[in-house]
Amino acid sequence: MKTPDFRFHVPVDRRRFFKSMATASAGFTLPGFLAEALTLSPTVTQGPYYPLAKNIPLDKDNDLVQLRDHLTTAAGIVTHVTGRILDASGNPVRGALVELWHADREGDYLYSTSATRNPACDPDFAGFGQFLTGSDGRFRFRTVKAGLYNGRTRHYHWGVTLPGEKVRTTTQTGWNETAMDLTGKVWAIQNANDSVFSGVSDAAQRASMLPTYTAVAGTTTGEQETAWDYVAGRTFTEPTYPGGGSLVVAGVPVASGPGGNDGFRVTVPAYTGYSYEIYGNPTLAELGGSALPFAMAPSAAVDRTIFTATTDGLIDLYVTRQAVRGFYLVSFRVPGADTGTPGSAGGTGGGPGGPPGGP
Ligand SMILES: [Fe+2]
Structure with a gap:
C-alpha cells in the first residue's frame, strides 16, 4: 500500500534529534491519518535458512547481485526493492537493521551447516544483505528474483530489528503473479496454497506481502522494481548509549x-x-x-x-x-540482542519457511 512520502530533517545530535521529533509531532496530523491507511506487516516464520555466521559473505551490503572482487554478477532477473521502515504510527524509523536473504535463481540458499557456504548456490550471488536505515527510514536493495524450491512458492525473507530491540522480527514477500519454473511450467505451489502466504488470514496484510513488480524504465535486460514498506506493529524506544555521546x-x-x-x-x-x-x-x-x-x-x-x-x-x-x-x-x-550468529535467539530455527532436507 502506498503511503504519502514525507520526511523531516534530523540533525546528528541526539538532543536536537528528539527536539525535532517533538516539533514534527506537534505540527502534523499525519500519524492519525496514517493509522487508518497503514497495514501492519505480518510476522511470519524466519524459516530454516537464515545464514549462519560462517555463511555470511564479507560483502554483506545491499547489493546481492555484485560481490566485491567478482568479475561476474549473480544469475537471474535483477530486481530492485525500495521502501521504508515505519513504526505503528507511520513515522520512519532511523537505525533499523533491515536484512534480506533468499534463494538464488535455481532455488539454492547460501545457508549450509557443512561448508563456508552452500556449494550449490550461485557463487556470484551474495545470498544475504543488510541495510541500516537513516532518518528517513528508507532502505534499498538490488538483488535477483528469488528462485523456486520444493514446498514453497517464490519468496524473499526479511528481518527487521528496530533500535533497542533484542529479537529480529521476520516477514516474507512474494510476487503478485503466477509462479513458473525456469522452463516456463506452472509451479505446484502458488500464493494461494503456499503455507506462509495462505497462513496470513487478514486479506490486507496478505496483499501487503505480495507487491507488484514493474519493469525498470530504460533498461533492456528485464530488470524489475517494486516499492514495499515494512510497517512495524509495535512501538519501541531508541536506547541511549551508556557513555552518552555519539557513535x-x-x-x-x-x-x-x-x-x-x-x-x-x-x-x-x-x-x-x-x-x-x-x-x-x-x-x-x-x-x-x-x-x-x-x-x-x-x-x-x-x-x-x-x-x-x-x-x-x-x-x-x-x-x-x-x-x-x-x-x-x-x-x-543492546545486551542480549539477537546477533544472528548460531545459537542466538532466533538465529536459526525451523518452521515452514522451506522444505525439509537440504537448502
Ligand atoms: Fe525460504
Missing part, C-alpha cells in the same frame, strides 16, 4: 589489522554485552540517507559480522574499507 567516529588507516589485512581502525567506547557493527556511506557525516555495513577484518578477536564486548573500555575494530567521508557509524545493539 559517529573517524577511522585511522593501519598497515596491518588483526587478520593481517590492511584496513582502517575504528576505536569505540564499548560496554559489556553490547554488540557493534560498522556502517558507512557518503551521507554519513550528516547521518542522513542510509548506511551500508562495512566488513570487519576476520580474526580471532573480532567477528567479521558483529562484535560483542566482554568488558568495558575502548576497543579497536578493524574494517576493510575507508569511509567515503572519513566517518564511520558504529551501530550498537
Whole structure:
C-alpha cells in the first residue's frame, strides 16, 4: 500500500534529534491519518535458512547481485526493492537493521551447516544483505528474483530489528503473479496454497506481502522494481548509549589489522554485552540517507559480522574499507540482542519457511 512520502530533517545530535521529533509531532496530523491507511506487516516464520555466521559473505551490503572482487554478477532477473521502515504510527524509523536473504535463481540458499557456504548456490550471488536505515527510514536493495524450491512458492525473507530491540522480527514477500519454473511450467505451489502466504488470514496484510513488480524504465535486460514498506506493529524506544555521546567516529588507516589485512581502525567506547557493527556511506557525516555495513577484518578477536564486548573500555575494530567521508557509524545493539550468529535467539530455527532436507 502506498503511503504519502514525507520526511523531516534530523540533525546528528541526539538532543536536537528528539527536539525535532517533538516539533514534527506537534505540527502534523499525519500519524492519525496514517493509522487508518497503514497495514501492519505480518510476522511470519524466519524459516530454516537464515545464514549462519560462517555463511555470511564479507560483502554483506545491499547489493546481492555484485560481490566485491567478482568479475561476474549473480544469475537471474535483477530486481530492485525500495521502501521504508515505519513504526505503528507511520513515522520512519532511523537505525533499523533491515536484512534480506533468499534463494538464488535455481532455488539454492547460501545457508549450509557443512561448508563456508552452500556449494550449490550461485557463487556470484551474495545470498544475504543488510541495510541500516537513516532518518528517513528508507532502505534499498538490488538483488535477483528469488528462485523456486520444493514446498514453497517464490519468496524473499526479511528481518527487521528496530533500535533497542533484542529479537529480529521476520516477514516474507512474494510476487503478485503466477509462479513458473525456469522452463516456463506452472509451479505446484502458488500464493494461494503456499503455507506462509495462505497462513496470513487478514486479506490486507496478505496483499501487503505480495507487491507488484514493474519493469525498470530504460533498461533492456528485464530488470524489475517494486516499492514495499515494512510497517512495524509495535512501538519501541531508541536506547541511549551508556557513555552518552555519539557513535559517529573517524577511522585511522593501519598497515596491518588483526587478520593481517590492511584496513582502517575504528576505536569505540564499548560496554559489556553490547554488540557493534560498522556502517558507512557518503551521507554519513550528516547521518542522513542510509548506511551500508562495512566488513570487519576476520580474526580471532573480532567477528567479521558483529562484535560483542566482554568488558568495558575502548576497543579497536578493524574494517576493510575507508569511509567515503572519513566517518564511520558504529551501530550498537543492546545486551542480549539477537546477533544472528548460531545459537542466538532466533538465529536459526525451523518452521515452514522451506522444505525439509537440504537448502
Ligand atoms: Fe525460504
